[in-house]
Amino acid sequence: MTPDIALSRRNFMRTLGVASFAAASFPALAATQQTPAASGPGAHRGMSDMGEMRQLPPDTVIISSNENPLGPAQSALSAICSTASLGGRYHSEETMKTVMAFNEIYGLKRGYSALFPGSGGPLDLALMSNIGPDKPLVYGDPSYEQGPRAAETMNAPKFPVKLTSTYAHDVKAMLAATPTAGAYYIVNPNNPTGTMTPREDILWLLKNKPKGSVVIVDEAYHHFSDHESVIDQVAADQDLIVMRTFSKIYGMAGLRAGFAVARPDLLMKFTSVAPPARTLASISITSAAGARASLQDKDLVPLRKKINADIRSETLEFLTKKGYKVLPGSQANFFMVDVNRPGHDFHDAMMKENVAIGRSWAAMPNYVRVTVGTKAEMQKFQTAFVKCMDTPPGTVNGAASLHLPQFHVPSELYRG
The missing domain is CATH 3.90.1150.10 (Aspartate Aminotransferase, domain 1)
Structure with missing residues (x-):
């Protein structure tokens, strides 16, 4: 059973967005935001x-x-302005259109992507729905701290693995870290090093990992890189969850939009993380419109x-x-x-x-x-x-x- 997720003054409520083409909302998740020991300036x-x-x-x-100092693109700003007048309605059509546009670009079938207000909430869900006391988390060190923070929340054993000499995730060492991993977390490009883990290394991990585990690839900064995404492996029904955000190259950090990309069964597992909340939330129509315009802006x-x-x-x-x-x-x-x-x-x-x-x-x-x-x-x-x-x-x-x-x-x- 999933442990209760405690709240404190340092916590914030992460509300979740539409989980499929049909725009069905996930329960809101109260995610513990513990202060990391290695946060430098610190909370x-x-x-x-x-x-x-x-x-x-x-x-x-x-x-x-x-953050991106350029902010939202003009195409996104125009879409936001033209959509704002519809704000008096619960306008799920904008979300559905954005999901359809994303799926078309990446060759995904219906139900293989979920649009959220930001990428932090769904990243917690991806992590927490696959780890626990008997399902450890394996991750690179140094890397983005949300992985180990999620493991602490779920009482999951943590296995940090040193990066390679080229600052890539050492996938063979990650596999060897524990035979019972629930999830392998790879940030690509990695945060804070900015370095890449080769696609072939991730494919190797997908092929050799234990049955029942998942690989979570956080592609928040992917658009800045010269490497190929692994979203196509989601379309191929691999045990893979890919995270995308509009906060970085699209300049929408304050507008909150992000995608989780995975098989429908892996996305459905997100609902197991927290008990049903009294309220359900979805991405705003303006953020959905801005995200779609950004996706469709070829330049x-x-x-x-x-x-x-x-x-x-x-x-x-x-x-x-x-x-x-x-x-x-x-x-x-x-x-x-x-x-x-x-x-x-x-x-x-x-x-x-x-x-x-x-x-x-x-x-x-x-x-x-x-x-x-x-x-x-x-x-x-x-x-x-x-x-x-x-x-x-x-x-x-x-x-x-x-x-x-x-x-x-x-x-x-x-x-x-």
């Missing part, structure tokens, strides 16, 4: 001693949470992919020429750089320069993750980065870092 750093959030100064460069992905790659390349070239150590191989809208000191200390130093960068991971404590912003934002980042690297560790402009005001720094970790 507590977002709070002042009085408990309220201190917002960042208005001129702060925010390159901390892998959007290649254009934004190039913009991101060009700015990322320019930034990494600058850092490399300055002699800084950058983790190689990123195919995402972020990268990692070695700051030769605890990452959270360097984060504080950068905050003093009004540049909010990402957090660190326990497996790589002296690296920080940096989101690729606009060209102007990355120029400001470069200036601040050099200045902070030239500042002795443990100080912020000569003052102890503990005196730095505590600001709320945006992080995708708490946005789902």
Whole structure:
């Protein structure tokens, strides 16, 4: 039996969207959002001693949470505006149209995809419906923390597996980690390294994994990469769940839209995670319309992919020429750089320069993750980065870092 999912002040209710072409809603899921031990700046750093959030100064460069600074495409904005007037109705047709468009693009049969308000909720469902006390979770280390957080919620044994020398998921070591895995979680491109796990490695894992287990591939950043998706393996009825979001390349992080792609029986298992809620929720018609317009905008992905790659390349070239150590191989809208000191200390130093960068991971404590912003934002980042690297560790402009005001720094970790 699925354990009850406790709520606390740090929890938030994740409501779920339509699970099929027929627009049948899943029960709302109360998902525990525990603070990860390796969150760098950490949840507590977002709070002042009085408990309220201190917002960042208005001129702060925010390159901390892998958002797209370009925002929604014009095609999406037009669709949102034209659909908003229908907001007085429970308009499931917009959701059905978006699901149909997604299925057509990826060659999926009816019932093989589910549209949600964001991708965090369905990712929890994908994880939690396949793990438990006797069904461990196997995942890469470092990688996105939502996997191990879900395992903690479900009292599932956790098996972190070190990445390979090229920072890919080591699928053979993952398979060898335990003979009773319920799920293997692969983030591709990986967060925080931005690196890719080859498609053939994922296919090998699908072929050799234990019967009854599933492979969950989180493709949140896939559109930034040069690699082929594994969604076609869902169409081939493999034991696979693929996650997609509109928060990244599509620039819709605040509008909340995402897909879970899997066989109908795996999607139906999502309903086993939490007891029925009093209310059912679905994606808003405006977000569904914006998502569909983004999917059908043929110029959007290649254009934004190039913009991101060009700015990322320019930034990494600058850092490399300055002699800084950058983790190689990123195919995402972020990268990692070695700051030769605890990452959270360097984060504080950068905050003093009004540049909010990402957090660190326990497996790589002296690296920080940096989101690729606009060209102007990355120029400001470069200036601040050099200045902070030239500042002795443990100080912020000569003052102890503990005196730095505590600001709320945006992080995708708490946005789902």
